[in-house]
Amino acid sequence: MPEPLLEVRDLVKHFPLPRTLLDAALRRPQETVRAVDGVSFRLSRGKTLGLVGESGCGKSTLGRCILRLYEADEGEVRFGGVDLMRLDERELVPFRTRMQVVFQDPYASLNPRQAVGHTLLEVLDVHEIGAPGERRERMAHLLTQVGLSPGDAHKYPGEFSGGQRQRIGIARALAVEPELLIADEPLSALDVSIQAQILQLLLDLRTSLGLTMLFISHDLRVVRYLCDEVAVMYLGRIVERAATEDLFANPRHPYTIALLSAVPEVWSRPRDEIPIEGEPPSAMRIPRGCRFHPRCPWKVERCLAESPALERVRPDHEVACHVATARPAAGLPEAPAARPETAPEG
Template sequence: MQEALLEVKQLKKHFPIEGGVLKQQVGTVKAVDGVTFTLHKGETFGLVGESGCGKSTTGRMLMRLLEPSEGEVLFNGREMTSLSKNEMRHLRKDIQMVFQDPFASLNPRHTVEKIIEEPLIVHNLGNKAERKKRVKELLEIVGLSSYHAKRYPHQFSGGQRQRIGIARALAVNPKLIIADEPVSALDVSIQAQVLNLLEDLQKELGLTYLFIAHDLGVVRHISDRVGVMYLGRIVEMADSEKLYLDSKHPYTQALLSAVPVPDPEYGKDRIILTGDVPSPSNPPSGCPFHTRCPKAMDVCSSVVPEFREVEPGHYTACHLYEEDHV
C-alpha cells in the first residue's frame, strides 16, 4: 500500500457574483465543486480537462493562494485549510509551485540569483555564502550555467525561464511540486526537454508531482495516474495507461479521440461534442455533462451520478456503469 502524501476531500471553491447598486450577491460561480483524490509519495498525478474546468483553481487552493469554500486538504496527515498564515508559510517549504507563464511568474527587476535565493531567505536557510553556492548548484541541476545567475529574466528564452522557475521551486527541497501547465507556453521540442528534466529530478530527489495540463499527450508521458475534470468535478480517474486504453466516461473518450496520431495512414473515429461548455454559474441539473453527452439517458438530466469504482483502481461518475444499466 503506497503512503499518501496529499489527501483532498470534497474540495470546493465558489465565487460570489455581485450585482446591482448595493453589490449584493446574485449568484455563485462553482469553479471547483467537490474534488476528491489522493496523491501518493513519489508519484505523478495528472489533472486534465478543458480550459475553465477548475484544475488550476484546484492547484491554487492546495497552495492556499486561494482559500477553499469547503472541503479538507491533508498534507502528511496534517489538515491544511485551518492553518494560520504563519503555519502555512512553514508548510510551504514542503509544497512549491511551478506556474504556467514563466515570464509573468519571475520578477523582471530581479536577477536570476535573487529570484532563486528568495525562498532561502524567506525560510531562513543558510548564510549568504551558502545561499550563493546553493543558487549555482540549482542552476546546474536544471541545465543552466552558474554564470546565468547575474542575468535578468528577459535575457532568457521561454524554456530557460521555466527552468529558472523549476530551480526556484527546488530551492527549499520540497516534497510536493504543483506544476500548473508548466509546458503549455513552450515550443514542442522545448516541452520535451522540460518534461524529461522533471522526470529526472523526480528520480534523483524523490519528488511528488501534481501535474496540471490540458494536453493529454503530455499527461500520458509523465503521469502515473490521471484525473479528468469537467465543470469543477473529477469525472474519471485511473492509472495512466488504463485510462488511455480503456476510458469509461464519454467525456474522456471524446477528449482522447481529439488527440493527434502521428501516422497519416491510421484512421481514427472522432467524437464531436455538440453545444458549448455550460456556465459554472448555472450548471445543468443531474450529470453536468449530459447536455453534450452522445450517450445521455433520461436519468442523466435529473440525478447526479456517483463517483464510484467500476474496476480495480478505475473510478468514474457515469450512470452507464451503475448496476441498473450495466
C-alpha cells in the same frame, strides 16, 4: 495503503459574481461560478497525478486551493495528515516550503529587475535553506540541476528565452527542497521542441529528487508521458480517475473518450469521431443531474436527474457515469452515429 502525502476531500470553491446596484434593485439572485464543486483525491508520496480538463473545468482553481492561494469554501486539504485549511498564516509557514508551484508564465512570476541568481539566493535566505556560506554554491547547483549554467546567475529574466525562464521557475521552486510540486500548465507557453526539453527535465528531476507532483494540464499527450495516474475534470468535478496506462487504454467516461478522440495525433488515422456536442456550459449554470449530460451521446433518463458519484469499475479506476458504472466490465456500448459538427448550445 500508506498515508498519502496529499489528500483532498470534498473540496468546494465557488466565486460569487460581483453584483451591481441594478441586480440588487431587481432582486436578481446572486450568481456564482462553481469552479470546484466537490473534488476528492489522494496522491501518494513519489507519485505524479495529472489533472486534466479543458479551460474553465476548475483544475487551476483546485491547484490554488491546495496551495491556499485561494481559500476554499468547504472540504479538507490534508498534507502529510494535517488539514491545511484549519491552519492560520503562521502555522502555514512551514508548509509553504514543503510544497511549491510552477506556473505557465514564469516571466510573470520573476522579478524583471533582479538577476536570477539573486532571486534564488533570496529564496534560500528567506527560508534559511543550508548554511549562509553554502548558499551561493547551492544556487549554482540549482541552476545546473535545471540545465542552466552557474554563469547564468548574473543575467536578468529578460535575457532568457521562454524555455529557460521556465527552467528558472523550476529552479526557484526546487530551491526550498519541496516534497510536493504543483505544476500548473508549465509547458503550455512553450514551443514543441522546448516543451520536450522541459518535459524531460521534469521527468529527470522527479526521479532524482523523488518529488511528488500534481501536474495540471489540458494536454493529454503530455500527461500520458509524465503521470502515474490521471484525473479528468469536467465543470468542477473529477469525472474519471485511473492509473495512466489504464485510463488511456480503457477510458470509461464519455467525456474522457471524447477528449482522447479529439487529440490530433501523429501516426494514427483520424479516430472514430465521438459525437459529443457543443461546448461546455458555463460554470455559473451547471446542468442538473450529470453535468455532462447535455453533450453526452450515451445519456439515459437517469442522467438528467441524478448526479453520478465516482465509483470503482476496475482496480484503481473510478468513473462518475451512470451508464459506464452499470457496465463495469464491458465499458460503454457502441458510440451512437456521429452527427455533423453542427452543435446545439451546451
